[in-house]
Amino acid sequence: MSTETLILDGNTVAGAIKQSLETRIARLAEHGITPCLATILVGDDPSSATYVRMKGNACKRLGMQSVRIELPASTTTDQLLEEIHKLNADPLVHGILLQHPVPHHIDERAAFDAIAIEKDVDGVTTLGFAQNAFGFANYPSCTPAAILAILQHYNLPMEGKHAVVIGRSPILGKPVSLMLLNANATVTTCHSKTANLEEIVRQADIVVAAVGKPKFVQGSWIKAGAVVIDAGYNKGNIGDVDYEACLPNASAITPVPAGVGPVTIATLLKHTVDAAERQINL
């Protein structure tokens, strides 16, 4: 049965998204505009540094601009807000990404919400969250949007399906639950206080693992024929799903790496191009 499992290749989906951006970026160039993503990294977490570098490099490969702001771990909330305000005011910057997580002493929510909604290409503001929940956000959170892009790319239906999301964070579990709901799935959101997690996951037609624990989702939890989406990224590039164990039961599954990750980055680039186009009403 494992031979029939569809591997949901994030690089293929990301490639399709990036390809669709090429002509748009060329058209913006005719107007003298280079879409520009500003990334902010606070502190020296090596994984975060890697993610930010990957995003900057992805911009460059597409002929987009990236501005990298690196701040020491000692940065205060006020200092961070000041940097964000500067980027908000900079007409050459179209999108702003604040790499999560920031050091504990910083008010991350305040920092996210300081990002101007028209530059919130990562979909992290409070207002952007609700716009996404109501189905009219310009920039849905990138990882949730990437998950839906993968399902859509592979024509995996959501309507009427039972989706079980494991995790309830403001930038992943909650928004992906709401996006699946808006796509007409029946959605169950589980978390650390869920009493009978295995039993609930076993009912899922679509499992989204967004829990942040390596190889947390076990093969025996997966109903035969379920679609398994691994949105986890743990140290050592290990997902939240025990991939090999889940492969036999799943009808489709995302690997880690090369699953949700590259599509998240492609979505971020797409949102930045969208933002650049909106700036000149293209």
Place this chain on the structure above:
Amino acid sequence: MSTETLILDGNTVAGAIKQSLETRIARLAEHGITPCLATILVGDDPSSATYVRMKGNACKRLGMQSVRIELPASTTTDQLLEEIHKLNADPLVHGILLQHPVPHHIDERAAFDAIAIEKDVDGVTTLGFAQNAFGFANYPSCTPAAILAILQHYNLPMEGKHAVVIGRSPILGKPVSLMLLNANATVTTCHSKTANLEEIVRQADIVVAAVGKPKFVQGSWIKAGAVVIDAGYNKGNIGDVDYEACLPNASAITPVPAGVGPVTIATLLKHTVDAAERQINL
């Protein structure tokens, strides 16, 4: 078994909330302030007119002020926004309630979002929705907040329980799902596209009916011992739950009328008093 079913009496819960407001209203009076709720009714739907009247009367009975704005069904979105802006600017108005639904030609979302966040005592703005989703709203949507107030009043635990919400509207199904999630319930949100609704409801420890269809939830759907909350209000004061049929299996149930309704109104009053106190940092 039905004799043991706990009837969740909304009037009792509403009474407790209102009682807690009395001393606060008296203290505000010492500062020369009367909490004031402005209600806006557009068109001549008789049910909506009744709800608005009830809210105004509830204010009066507690010694609060109410301002009633009544606009014809022909009102345009722009005209409605203008009225809302006037109320936003009026320092004597502490809370604004726009009665849902407005006539179809009006952009209800734009009207809701025109309400200043500090006067959004009904919790209908996009921003307020997200603040509630993240657990830091000053004024969560009133009906969802009322549902949680009832569960809390009767010491019915939510943590680790499986809550099934039927309905996904922006002012009821979605916010109550998120509030139950924040209260550590495992939450499934169902709707018109849900494939196997009965089967899912049968798993629920807590059922919230917010679907807007009279007597929609059947007795056979209720697991023995489940808590049943009827947030429906259909013509003729009929809930979304077939009360008599659900009574035997339920461990606790809200009636209609005298269930969620009065607690919703009490919550609205509480939020208006909160807003008045915040105006003077009391």
